[in-house]
Amino acid sequence: MRQRLEGEIKKRLQLLCEGEDLRFDEPMRGHTSFRVGGEADAWILVQDASKAKELLIFLEKEKVPYFITGNGTNLLVADQGYRGVILCTAGQRQPIRVAEDRILAPAGASLAAIAQEALKASLSGLEGAAGIPGSLGGALCMNAGAYDFEMKEVTEQVSALRIGTSTSSHPSGEAEGREGGETERERVRQVQLSGSEMAFGYRSSIARKQKLFFISAQLRLTPGKPEEIRAKMEELALRRKQKQPLEFASAGSTFKRPAGSFAGKLIEEAGLKGFRIGEAQVSEKHCGFVINRGGASADEIMQVILAVTERVEEKTGIRLETEVIPLGF
Incomplete structure (x- = not known):
């Protein structure tokens, strides 16, 4: 260590x-x-x-x-x-700015706050993001999404600091010092990336390969009717409340969706609904969530994640990948 x-x-x-x-x-x-x-x-x-x-x-x-x-x-x-x-x-507390059908927001802004600004401006496209608890920067890093929405659909341009020139990085997202011929300041450059240059994929982006510190992003939305935008947000909020264990601490969906199926479905079919180690548990409400019932340790949560991964692979031959990033293990 x-x-x-x-x-x-x-x-x-x-x-x-x-x-x-x-x-x-x-x-x-x-x-x-x-x-x-x-x-x-x-x-x-x-x-x-x-x-x-x-x-x-x-x-x-x-x-x-x-x-x-x-x-x-x-x-x-x-x-x-x-x-x-x-x-x-x-x-990063710079204001969220709206100009016609575009929103410019700092990477530190919450997706929920940006979605509310879009609603005020009668702009559609972020209804699915309104209930995602993360920041804009985190959402860009993993191409966050929910209910048929992904960040790649609305991201027009991103401002970031690129660290070094290497395209490799620690799989957890950790960025460490490096040696090379560059001067100190050349190792950290401000860059502008288009939506296509972000190389968005399912729960991934260029930030999984390059070390980036996101500064801000410009999102392009579609003019809409505020009452319809609000109704969609409320509908999705109700679906989340009904189907997700929002009353417990978690990191949202623990596992990525495997091709042709759903993580929660595979976990339930493997007999792991409610599976528990200490105060960490596979949610009984939605098997795709590993929750902290209160007082769980990180080790208990990791043990549940590993047990689920192994059991599902034994039963189906499919190895689930996590959306959650482990740090310090």
Whole structure:
């Protein structure tokens, strides 16, 4: 296991983050929707792109491990925490702007807030996003979607910081320092990516291959009738309430949809409805959700995920992939 941050690194982070929300030894259970997770060596609420660039240059140069997150709604942090720095984009508080049929929003804005702005402007296209709990940045990273909606349908242009030139990255999304011939500032460049350049796929994007810190995105929507947009949002909200275990902490759908089937269906057919280890459980309401009943550990949640994956593969030959990103395991 990696050692905790050295004193000199901490001092330099404090200087870099003067006036920013920097916390050392920060419990991650307060920053994930699973409500679990040990301490991160440092957690920083990043306010703007210039500060993000400074931090990324420093962390790359010093080879300090770091992880970029939004609202933590798709993240499972280990009980032992994370030996490195968490950069949280949710601190980006620039206003959400509407211009004709387009919305420009900071990566830290919640999808729900952006959807509400679209409703106010009588713009259709984000009804399916209204109930997704994550941030815009997280949604771009994984091409978030629900109820026949995906981010790729509305994303026109994305502004981001690209770290390094490598197209490979840690499978969990972790971005670490690297050596090379580039100057320090060349390692972190601001780029503009079109929707097609984002290379969206099912629950994936170019951010799964390249290290990117999202700054903002321009979304293109369709003019509509506010009463119809509102009615659709309310309909989908009711469906979520009826079919999803919203009363428990979770990271939403735990598993990706396998080709030709549904994860929840395969899990239920494998006899795992209500399967439980400690306070972690396969939801009885929707088998595609692993929930924290209250007091679960990250290890218990991971054990349930692994048990489900193995049992379903034994029964069907299909190996489920997780939407949830494990960190620190």
